[in-house]
Amino acid sequence: MTAKPYPDSYYAASANQAFVFPSLSESIQADVCVIGSGITGVVSALKLAEQGYKVALLEAEQVGFGASGRSGGQAIFGWACEQSYLENLVGQESARHFWSIALEGLAHTKQRIKDYQIDCDWCDGMAHLGMKARHDHALQTWYHQLQDNYGYNSLTLWDNDQVREQIDSPLYTSGLYDANSGHLHPLNYTLGLVAAAKSAGVDIYQGSRVTQIIQGESVTLKTVAGQVQAKHVILACNAYLEGLSPYLESRVMPVGTYIAATEPLGEAKCWSLMKGMAACDINFVLDYYRCSADHRLLFGGRVSYSGAEPRDLKAIMRAQMIHVFPQLRAVNIDYAWGGYVGITMNRAPHFGRLANNIYYAQGFSGHGIAACGIAGELMAEAIATTAERFDLFTRIPHRAFPGGRLLRTPALVLAMAYYRIRDYL
Ligand SMILES: Cc1cc2nc3c(=O)[nH]c(=O)nc-3n(C[C@H](O)[C@H](O)[C@H](O)COP(=O)(O)OP(=O)(O)OC[C@H]3O[C@@H](n4cnc5c(N)ncnc54)[C@H](O)[C@@H]3O)c2cc1C
CATH class of the missing domain: 3.50.50.60 (FAD/NAD(P)-binding domain)
Structure with a gap:
């Protein structure tokens, strides 16, 4: 075959x-x-x-x-669901095991790159970004939960001014930066x-x-x-x-998500957009991005529940990228592609x-x-x-x-429409 x-x-x-x-x-x-x-x-x-x-x-x-x-190449601490969810489900002690296993996952990722000398452009740092009062509050709660309950001390909270110094976008009001996470060429x-x-x-x-x-x-x-x-x-x-x-x-559920890569922007331009780290907002349907080793912006976002790739993907991704970084209006998109993430309920x-x-x-x-x-x-x-x-x-x-397997998509579309509306609100 x-x-x-x-x-x-x-x-x-x-x-x-x-x-x-x-x-x-x-x-x-x-x-x-x-x-x-x-x-x-x-x-x-x-x-x-x-x-x-x-x-x-x-x-x-x-x-x-x-x-x-x-993928977006963002190697992030924890699991996709929140620790508080796991605590409610299996209790504090087991939730702690899940947390330490997740941190081991991150540490071993970096160790494997060293042990097997994998040339994959690893860079330290990842920021989770808030864009409204509800997000600012959620990031503060997250910071205190991880720092106070789990002793995780590689986090820094950014206020409105600090986030603007790090990410040159008008959208964000706060950030939670993790020095332990990072990004790579997946x-x-x-x-x-x-x-x-x-x-x-x-x-x-x-x-x-x-x-x-x-x-x-x-x-x-x-x-x-x-x-x-x-x-x-x-x-x-x-x-x-x-x-x-x-x-x-x-x-x-396989859910399509998409990424665009700009033409090379040069080191200075990339650094002016964001200071070397990867970033994502904390909406349910989120934007995620980072700069590549050859100084392109790799911008991810947009989802498709039917699995079908949107028509004119480059134009769609470009519009989304410009919403975050209006200064990239004149920049060309060299590549746009997608893949499936596997989401559980x-x-x-x-x-x-x-x-x-x-x-x-x-x-x-x-x-x-x-x-x-x-x-x-x-x-x-x-x-x-x-x-x-x-x-x-x-x-x-x-x-x-x-x-089940054949009819699961319509139910998910309804559920996601709810979360999308919640993001907008
Ligand atoms: C666009 C995109 C962006 C993402 N961004 C991030 C990110 O920034 N950070 C992050 O942490 N995660 C991200 N993810 C999710 C992450 O990439 C996945 O969770 C992870 O790669 C899954 O790895 P896997 O090895 O389990 O599966 P996969 O990498 O999907 O591998 C599964 C393999 O199984 C093969 N296969 C399937 N059926 C059969 C069969 N019957 N026989 C033989 N082979 C079969 C497939 O061909 C495939 O190669 C992203 C995913 C996508 C698609």
């Missing part, structure tokens, strides 16, 4: 390595078969291969084809992980979509032209899982097992760069040593989207 090419993105145009992996055309055996070559799948494969497991990694398209190779980060997995001995197949999973003590995974027999399986397909598990798909991550030996991690809800890496590590840990930390996540209940 031929793998689809990457979308025509700034990331694909600036990828610093490419791989030729075969398509699976025979019957093979492995200790572990990982399905999906985003950050989640590749990290789990890498960690297991480093511990001596025979690992096969099957990717439907090219390695890094999914969200991991297209495709080059993912490809760097793939290179490490290959060196560690993982057998990687592209253009090898798994079409059927036959459960058992030894699991059989069928592709169009081959099959894998494995003792353990890791499902790491997130929003790109199409028809492989109705149960998983009913609990995660409660925006908490959805980890678990389909059977004793089939693990999954999905539903990072747009907050996956750091979280996916630790999800991959927890699945590897569950197979190699102990499932204690992985199983913590099964305490988070997840409801199916009304209508």
Whole structure:
């Protein structure tokens, strides 16, 4: 089967390595078969291969084809849902475990870049921006909650004047800056992980979509032209899982989100827009942006619940960018692309097992760069040593989207319309 090419993105145009992996055309055996070559799948494969497991990694398209190779690149602390939500759900003590696991995810992201010498333009700093009194209050509450209850002390609150010094936009009234978060080139980060997995001995197949999973003590995974027999399986397909598990798909909604890359603006211009960090506002449907290593503005936002890419994406993204940075009116957009984020009903991550030996991690809800890496590590840990930390996540209940896999979109459109109106108000 031929793998689809990457979308025509700034990331694909600036990828610093490419791989030729075969398509699976025979019957093979492995200790572990990982399905999906985003950050989640590749990290789990890498960690297991480093511990001596025979690992096969099957990717439907090219390695890094999914969200991991297209994202905003913002590596952020915590989970997509708020800590207070987790506290109410599972109690203070367990919520603290989730928090420290999330921080471990961020720390390990930076460590992996060092350990495997991944050339992916890491930069420190990330700002969450408020644009109205309700946001200002929410950022203050967030700051005190994390600083006072969790001892997280890399945060700084910005008032109206301070936020204007950092981000040259008329929109913002406050900010919460985290020196511990950061941003990176997501495709080059993912490809760097793939290179490490290959060196560690993982057998990687592209253009090898798994079409059927036959459960058992030894699991059989069928592709169009081959099959894998494995003792353990890791499902790491997130929003790109199409028809492989109705149960998983009913609990995660693929929502399209889009990014535009301007022409190179030069270092001084980029620095005048924002001081090196990544940023996003705190609306439910949010704008997120950062400057690239070659000094373009990468501006993300806009969502599509139908999954269809909006027509004339460059013009739409340009209008949104100019709303935030009116001074970029004359700037050209070189690339615009999109991808799917996998949203859960409660925006908490959805980890678990389909059977004793089939693990999954999905539903990072747009907050996956750091979280996916630790999800991959927890699945590897569950197979190699102990499932204690992985199983913590099964305490988070997840409801199916009304209508299940086929009819979930209309319900989500209604729910999101509510949040969109709330953002405007
Ligand atoms: C435009 C965009 C912007 C984003 N911005 C940010 C951000 O700034 N910060 C942040 O933290 N998160 C962001 N995210 C979310 C983040 O990118 C994801 O949470 C994360 O990359 C998911 O990684 P993953 O490995 O779980 O899945 P993916 O990277 O999506 O990988 C899944 C892979 O599985 C493969 N696959 C699917 N089905 C099969 C099958 N049957 N057989 C074989 N292979 C299969 C797919 O082809 C795909 O390559 C963004 C996402 C998008 C789309």
